[in-house]
Amino acid sequence: MPVRALPFDAVVDDLRDRELDWLGRDVPWFDAHTHIGHHDPDGFEADPEELIEALDAAGQQRALVFAMQEPDGYRGPNDWVLRSAAESGGRLVALGRIDPNAPDAIEEAHRCLEDGAVGFKLHPRSDGFGLPHPVVEQVVELAGRHALPVLFHAGRGIPDLGESILEMSAANPDARLILAHAGISDLGLLGPRVAEHPGVLFDTSWWHISDMLTLFTTVPPGQILYASDMPYGGPRFPSFLMLRCARAVGLSPEQAAAIAGGQLERVISGSELMDLGPAPGDAAIGRRVLAYERVISYITAAVNMTFRGADGSEPLALARLGCQAPEDAEHRAVLSEAEEFIAVAQQRLGEGLDPIACVHAAMTAMVLVGTAEALENR
Structure with missing residues:
Protein backbone atom coordinates (compact mmCIF):
# COMPACT_ATOMS: atom_id res chain seq x y z
CA MET A 1 0.00 0.00 0.00
CA PRO A 2 1.29 3.54 -0.60
CA VAL A 3 2.12 5.86 2.26
CA ARG A 4 -1.33 6.36 3.71
CA ALA A 5 -1.24 10.15 3.80
CA LEU A 6 -0.76 10.42 0.03
CA PRO A 7 -2.52 12.28 -1.54
CA PHE A 8 -4.36 13.76 1.44
CA ASP A 9 -1.51 15.84 2.84
CA ALA A 10 -1.33 17.76 -0.44
CA VAL A 11 -3.89 20.03 1.24
CA VAL A 12 -0.93 21.99 2.68
CA ASP A 13 0.82 22.53 -0.67
CA ASP A 14 0.11 26.25 -1.06
CA LEU A 15 0.99 27.03 2.55
CA ARG A 16 4.07 24.86 2.37
CA ASP A 17 5.23 26.65 -0.78
CA ARG A 18 5.34 29.91 1.15
CA GLU A 19 7.50 28.31 3.83
CA LEU A 20 9.80 26.83 1.20
CA ASP A 21 10.18 30.28 -0.35
CA TRP A 22 11.39 31.49 3.05
CA LEU A 23 13.71 28.50 3.56
CA GLY A 24 15.13 28.30 0.04
CA ARG A 25 14.33 25.77 -2.65
CA ASP A 26 17.78 24.19 -2.86
CA VAL A 27 17.94 22.93 0.75
CA PRO A 28 18.48 19.14 0.89
CA TRP A 29 15.97 17.32 3.10
CA PHE A 30 16.88 14.28 5.19
CA ASP A 31 14.02 12.60 7.07
CA ALA A 32 15.09 11.11 10.42
CA HIS A 33 12.18 8.68 10.90
CA THR A 34 10.60 6.25 8.40
CA HIS A 35 9.66 2.55 8.52
CA ILE A 36 9.16 -0.41 6.20
CA GLY A 37 7.51 -3.73 6.97
CA HIS A 38 4.51 -5.99 6.43
CA HIS A 39 3.78 -7.67 9.78
CA ASP A 40 3.17 -4.88 12.26
CA PRO A 41 0.15 -5.73 14.44
CA ASP A 42 -1.25 -2.23 13.86
CA GLY A 43 -1.97 -3.16 10.23
CA PHE A 44 0.23 -0.54 8.57
CA GLU A 45 2.61 -1.64 5.82
CA ALA A 46 5.23 0.00 3.63
CA ASP A 47 7.80 -0.92 1.00
CA PRO A 48 10.95 1.08 0.30
CA GLU A 49 9.66 2.12 -3.13
CA GLU A 50 6.64 3.71 -1.46
CA LEU A 51 8.84 5.77 0.83
CA ILE A 52 10.82 7.02 -2.13
CA GLU A 53 7.59 7.85 -3.99
CA ALA A 54 6.50 9.97 -1.02
CA LEU A 55 9.90 11.67 -0.78
CA ASP A 56 9.61 12.57 -4.45
CA ALA A 57 6.09 13.95 -3.96
CA ALA A 58 7.49 16.33 -1.35
CA GLY A 59 10.67 17.19 -3.26
CA GLN A 60 12.79 15.57 -0.55
CA GLN A 61 15.97 13.60 -0.97
CA ARG A 62 16.82 11.09 1.78
CA ALA A 63 15.45 9.25 4.81
CA LEU A 64 16.59 7.07 7.65
CA VAL A 65 14.67 3.81 7.49
CA PHE A 66 14.17 0.93 9.91
CA ALA A 67 11.88 -2.05 10.44
CA MET A 68 8.34 -1.75 11.72
CA GLN A 69 7.33 -3.99 14.62
CA GLU A 70 8.02 -7.61 13.76
CA PRO A 71 6.51 -10.18 16.15
CA ASP A 72 8.90 -12.90 14.92
CA GLY A 73 12.09 -10.93 15.52
CA TYR A 74 14.26 -8.49 13.61
CA ARG A 75 17.09 -10.39 11.94
CA GLY A 76 15.27 -10.95 8.64
CA PRO A 77 13.57 -7.53 8.63
CA ASN A 78 16.92 -5.86 9.36
CA ASP A 79 18.38 -7.69 6.37
CA TRP A 80 15.59 -6.31 4.19
CA VAL A 81 16.14 -2.78 5.51
CA LEU A 82 19.90 -3.03 4.88
CA ARG A 83 19.36 -4.42 1.39
CA SER A 84 16.75 -1.79 0.57
CA ALA A 85 19.10 0.99 1.66
CA ALA A 86 21.96 -0.47 -0.38
CA GLU A 87 19.74 -0.64 -3.47
CA SER A 88 18.23 2.84 -3.08
CA GLY A 89 21.03 4.84 -4.63
CA GLY A 90 21.62 6.68 -1.37
CA ARG A 91 17.98 7.71 -0.89
CA LEU A 92 17.49 5.45 2.15
CA VAL A 93 19.92 4.99 5.05
CA ALA A 94 19.47 2.03 7.39
CA LEU A 95 19.09 1.80 11.14
CA GLY A 96 19.11 -1.65 12.71
CA ARG A 97 16.08 -2.30 14.90
CA ILE A 98 17.04 -4.00 18.16
CA ASP A 99 14.80 -5.68 20.71
CA PRO A 100 16.79 -5.50 23.95
CA ASN A 101 14.79 -8.40 25.39
CA ALA A 102 15.99 -10.75 22.62
CA PRO A 103 18.82 -13.08 23.65
CA ASP A 104 20.90 -12.11 20.61
CA ALA A 105 20.31 -8.35 20.85
CA ILE A 106 23.95 -7.26 21.10
CA GLU A 107 25.05 -9.76 18.47
CA GLU A 108 22.37 -8.38 16.13
CA ALA A 109 23.49 -4.82 16.83
CA HIS A 110 27.08 -5.66 15.88
CA ARG A 111 25.91 -7.52 12.78
CA CYS A 112 23.81 -4.57 11.60
CA LEU A 113 26.74 -2.18 11.89
CA GLU A 114 29.02 -4.58 10.02
CA ASP A 115 26.43 -4.88 7.23
CA GLY A 116 25.92 -1.14 6.72
CA ALA A 117 23.58 0.25 9.38
CA VAL A 118 24.48 3.71 10.69
CA GLY A 119 22.82 3.27 14.09
CA PHE A 120 19.89 1.69 15.88
CA LYS A 121 16.14 2.03 16.54
CA LEU A 122 14.68 1.05 19.93
CA HIS A 123 10.93 0.99 20.63
CA PRO A 124 10.01 0.59 24.32
CA ARG A 125 6.26 0.34 23.65
CA SER A 126 6.07 -2.24 20.89
CA ASP A 127 9.04 -4.28 22.12
CA GLY A 128 8.01 -4.11 25.76
CA PHE A 129 10.87 -2.67 27.76
CA GLY A 130 11.53 0.28 30.04
CA LEU A 131 14.54 2.26 31.17
CA PRO A 132 16.97 1.75 32.71
CA HIS A 133 17.74 -1.50 30.87
CA PRO A 134 21.18 -3.15 30.82
CA VAL A 135 21.03 -4.20 27.17
CA VAL A 136 19.89 -0.73 26.07
CA GLU A 137 22.91 0.65 27.88
CA GLN A 138 25.13 -1.74 25.91
CA VAL A 139 23.53 -0.66 22.63
CA VAL A 140 24.11 3.00 23.49
CA GLU A 141 27.70 2.25 24.49
CA LEU A 142 28.26 0.56 21.12
CA ALA A 143 26.78 3.54 19.30
CA GLY A 144 28.95 5.88 21.33
CA ARG A 145 32.12 4.06 20.31
CA HIS A 146 31.29 4.90 16.70
CA ALA A 147 29.61 8.29 17.32
CA LEU A 148 26.35 6.96 15.84
CA PRO A 149 22.65 7.50 16.64
CA VAL A 150 20.17 5.52 18.69
CA LEU A 151 16.58 6.53 17.89
CA PHE A 152 14.12 5.92 20.75
CA HIS A 153 10.36 5.92 20.45
CA ALA A 154 9.44 8.72 22.85
CA GLY A 155 5.81 9.29 21.90
CA ARG A 156 2.55 7.95 23.24
CA GLY A 157 2.08 4.68 25.05
CA ILE A 158 5.18 4.64 27.24
CA PRO A 159 6.29 5.85 30.66
CA ASP A 160 8.88 8.58 30.59
CA LEU A 161 12.47 7.80 29.58
CA GLY A 162 13.64 10.68 31.72
CA GLU A 163 16.82 10.58 33.71
CA SER A 164 18.01 7.40 32.01
CA ILE A 165 18.48 9.27 28.72
CA LEU A 166 20.57 11.96 30.40
CA GLU A 167 22.60 9.40 32.30
CA MET A 168 23.34 7.38 29.16
CA SER A 169 24.25 10.55 27.28
CA ALA A 170 26.64 11.62 30.04
CA ALA A 171 28.26 8.19 30.09
CA ASN A 172 28.50 8.03 26.27
CA PRO A 173 28.97 11.61 25.07
CA ASP A 174 29.67 10.58 21.47
CA ALA A 175 26.39 8.67 21.13
CA ARG A 176 23.54 10.58 19.48
CA LEU A 177 20.34 9.76 21.38
CA ILE A 178 17.33 10.85 19.32
CA LEU A 179 13.93 11.07 21.00
CA ALA A 180 11.26 10.50 18.37
CA HIS A 181 7.84 12.19 18.15
CA ALA A 182 9.10 15.48 19.60
CA GLY A 183 9.95 13.53 22.75
CA ILE A 184 6.44 14.17 24.06
CA SER A 185 6.85 11.55 26.79
CA ASP A 186 9.76 13.57 28.21
CA LEU A 187 9.61 17.02 26.65
CA GLY A 188 8.58 18.91 29.77
CA LEU A 189 11.30 17.26 31.85
CA LEU A 190 14.16 17.12 29.38
CA GLY A 191 13.54 19.99 26.96
CA PRO A 192 14.82 22.72 29.29
CA ARG A 193 17.87 20.59 30.26
CA VAL A 194 19.23 19.13 27.03
CA ALA A 195 21.39 22.13 26.17
CA GLU A 196 23.82 20.59 28.68
CA HIS A 197 23.64 17.28 26.79
CA PRO A 198 24.32 18.08 23.11
CA GLY A 199 24.17 14.40 22.20
CA VAL A 200 20.44 14.29 23.03
CA LEU A 201 18.30 15.25 20.05
CA PHE A 202 14.58 15.29 19.21
CA ASP A 203 12.88 14.47 15.93
CA THR A 204 9.78 16.32 14.73
CA SER A 205 7.56 13.37 13.79
CA TRP A 206 4.53 14.72 15.65
CA TRP A 207 1.45 16.78 14.84
CA HIS A 208 0.20 18.80 17.82
CA ILE A 209 1.03 22.49 17.61
CA SER A 210 1.43 23.03 21.37
CA ASP A 211 3.94 20.18 21.64
CA MET A 212 5.81 21.39 18.61
CA LEU A 213 6.06 24.98 19.81
CA THR A 214 7.26 23.68 23.18
CA LEU A 215 9.95 21.72 21.36
CA PHE A 216 11.09 24.66 19.28
CA THR A 217 11.11 27.14 22.17
CA THR A 218 12.86 24.96 24.79
CA VAL A 219 15.32 22.83 22.79
CA PRO A 220 18.32 24.36 20.98
CA PRO A 221 17.77 24.22 17.20
CA GLY A 222 20.92 22.16 16.72
CA GLN A 223 19.24 19.38 18.70
CA ILE A 224 16.11 19.15 16.51
CA LEU A 225 15.85 16.92 13.42
CA TYR A 226 13.09 16.93 10.80
CA ALA A 227 11.12 13.67 10.59
CA SER A 228 7.86 12.43 9.05
CA ASP A 229 7.06 9.00 10.60
CA MET A 230 6.22 7.49 7.19
CA PRO A 231 4.12 5.47 6.42
CA TYR A 232 2.00 6.75 9.32
CA GLY A 233 2.13 10.21 7.77
CA GLY A 234 3.37 11.72 4.54
CA PRO A 235 6.25 14.19 4.33
CA ARG A 236 4.38 17.27 3.12
CA PHE A 237 2.46 18.13 6.30
CA PRO A 238 5.34 17.52 8.76
CA SER A 239 7.75 19.57 6.66
CA PHE A 240 5.23 22.42 6.55
CA LEU A 241 4.71 22.14 10.31
CA MET A 242 8.44 22.12 11.02
CA LEU A 243 9.09 25.20 8.91
CA ARG A 244 6.08 27.08 10.30
CA CYS A 245 7.25 26.44 13.87
CA ALA A 246 10.84 27.39 13.06
CA ARG A 247 9.68 30.69 11.63
CA ALA A 248 7.20 31.27 14.47
CA VAL A 249 9.90 31.08 17.15
CA GLY A 250 12.24 33.33 15.20
CA LEU A 251 14.76 30.88 13.76
CA SER A 252 16.66 31.86 10.63
CA PRO A 253 16.44 30.04 7.29
CA GLU A 254 19.97 28.76 7.93
CA GLN A 255 18.94 27.23 11.26
CA ALA A 256 15.84 25.70 9.67
CA ALA A 257 17.94 24.25 6.84
CA ALA A 258 20.11 22.46 9.39
CA ILE A 259 16.98 21.00 11.01
CA ALA A 260 15.68 19.95 7.58
CA GLY A 261 18.68 17.76 6.91
CA GLY A 262 22.10 19.26 7.46
CA GLN A 263 22.43 18.23 11.09
CA LEU A 264 21.24 14.68 10.44
CA GLU A 265 23.95 14.30 7.81
CA ARG A 266 26.47 15.02 10.56
CA VAL A 267 24.72 12.67 12.97
CA ILE A 268 25.00 9.64 10.71
CA SER A 269 28.57 10.40 9.61
CA GLY A 270 29.84 10.67 13.17
CA SER A 271 30.90 14.27 12.56
CA GLU A 272 30.90 17.06 15.11
CA LEU A 273 27.42 18.54 15.35
CA MET A 274 26.66 22.11 14.37
CA ASP A 275 26.06 24.57 17.20
CA LEU A 276 23.03 26.54 16.00
CA GLY A 277 22.64 28.69 19.07
CA PRO A 278 20.43 28.51 22.15
CA ALA A 279 16.76 27.68 22.40
CA PRO A 280 14.86 30.86 21.55
CA GLY A 281 12.40 30.77 24.43
CA ASP A 282 8.70 31.51 24.17
CA ALA A 283 8.72 35.31 23.90
CA ALA A 284 8.36 35.21 20.13
CA ILE A 285 5.18 33.15 20.04
CA GLY A 286 2.99 36.03 21.17
CA ARG A 287 -0.19 36.31 23.23
CA ARG A 288 -2.52 33.56 24.22
CA VAL A 289 -5.71 34.00 22.20
Missing part, protein backbone atom coordinates in the same frame (compact mmCIF):
# COMPACT_ATOMS: atom_id res chain seq x y z
CA LEU A 290 -8.62 32.10 23.68
CA ALA A 291 -10.46 31.89 20.37
CA TYR A 292 -7.47 30.09 18.89
CA GLU A 293 -7.09 27.81 21.90
CA ARG A 294 -10.71 26.71 21.61
CA VAL A 295 -10.16 25.71 17.98
CA ILE A 296 -6.96 23.86 18.90
CA SER A 297 -8.67 21.92 21.70
CA TYR A 298 -11.55 20.74 19.50
CA ILE A 299 -9.26 19.78 16.64
CA THR A 300 -7.09 17.85 19.08
CA ALA A 301 -10.09 15.84 20.18
CA ALA A 302 -11.21 15.21 16.58
CA VAL A 303 -7.79 14.06 15.42
CA ASN A 304 -7.21 11.81 18.42
CA MET A 305 -10.61 10.18 17.95
CA THR A 306 -9.96 9.68 14.24
CA PHE A 307 -6.56 8.08 14.85
CA ARG A 308 -8.26 5.58 17.17
CA GLY A 309 -11.03 4.67 14.76
CA ALA A 310 -13.77 6.70 16.44
CA ASP A 311 -16.06 9.30 14.90
CA GLY A 312 -14.44 12.73 15.24
CA SER A 313 -17.19 14.62 13.43
CA GLU A 314 -18.67 16.26 16.55
CA PRO A 315 -15.47 17.92 17.85
CA LEU A 316 -14.60 18.83 14.27
CA ALA A 317 -17.95 20.61 13.98
CA LEU A 318 -17.24 22.43 17.25
CA ALA A 319 -13.85 23.50 15.92
CA ARG A 320 -15.51 25.00 12.88
CA LEU A 321 -18.13 26.75 15.00
CA GLY A 322 -15.27 28.07 17.12
CA CYS A 323 -14.01 29.92 14.05
CA GLN A 324 -17.09 32.13 14.00
CA ALA A 325 -16.42 35.75 14.93
CA PRO A 326 -18.08 39.15 14.41
CA GLU A 327 -17.15 41.08 11.29
CA ASP A 328 -14.94 43.47 13.22
CA ALA A 329 -13.27 40.86 15.45
CA GLU A 330 -9.49 41.20 15.70
CA HIS A 331 -8.84 37.59 14.80
CA ARG A 332 -11.50 37.07 12.16
CA ALA A 333 -9.13 36.73 9.18
CA VAL A 334 -7.09 33.95 10.77
CA LEU A 335 -10.19 32.15 12.01
CA SER A 336 -11.78 32.38 8.56
CA GLU A 337 -8.71 30.84 6.93
CA ALA A 338 -8.69 28.03 9.51
CA GLU A 339 -12.40 27.44 8.94
CA GLU A 340 -11.76 26.77 5.27
CA PHE A 341 -9.45 23.88 6.15
CA ILE A 342 -11.86 22.50 8.74
CA ALA A 343 -14.57 22.59 6.07
CA VAL A 344 -12.32 20.47 3.83
CA ALA A 345 -11.90 17.98 6.68
CA GLN A 346 -15.67 17.78 7.16
CA GLN A 347 -16.24 17.34 3.44
CA ARG A 348 -13.78 14.46 3.29
CA LEU A 349 -15.46 12.73 6.21
CA GLY A 350 -18.84 13.23 4.58
CA GLU A 351 -17.62 11.65 1.34
CA GLY A 352 -16.82 8.43 3.18
CA LEU A 353 -13.09 8.55 2.45
CA ASP A 354 -10.49 6.88 4.63
CA PRO A 355 -10.87 8.82 7.90
CA ILE A 356 -7.17 9.72 7.73
CA ALA A 357 -8.17 11.95 4.81
CA CYS A 358 -9.63 14.52 7.20
CA VAL A 359 -6.80 14.88 9.68
CA HIS A 360 -4.28 16.78 7.55
CA ALA A 361 -6.78 19.51 6.73
CA ALA A 362 -7.82 19.71 10.39
CA MET A 363 -4.24 19.77 11.64
CA THR A 364 -3.39 22.49 9.13
CA ALA A 365 -6.11 24.65 10.67
CA MET A 366 -4.57 23.95 14.08
CA VAL A 367 -1.15 25.09 12.87
CA LEU A 368 -2.56 28.29 11.39
CA VAL A 369 -4.24 29.42 14.59
CA GLY A 370 -1.42 28.14 16.79
CA THR A 371 1.24 30.22 15.04
CA ALA A 372 -0.80 33.25 13.95
CA GLU A 373 0.23 35.57 16.77
CA ALA A 374 3.91 34.78 16.31
CA LEU A 375 3.82 35.46 12.57
CA GLU A 376 1.43 38.42 12.54
CA ASN A 377 4.12 41.03 11.98
CA ARG A 378 6.69 38.97 10.07
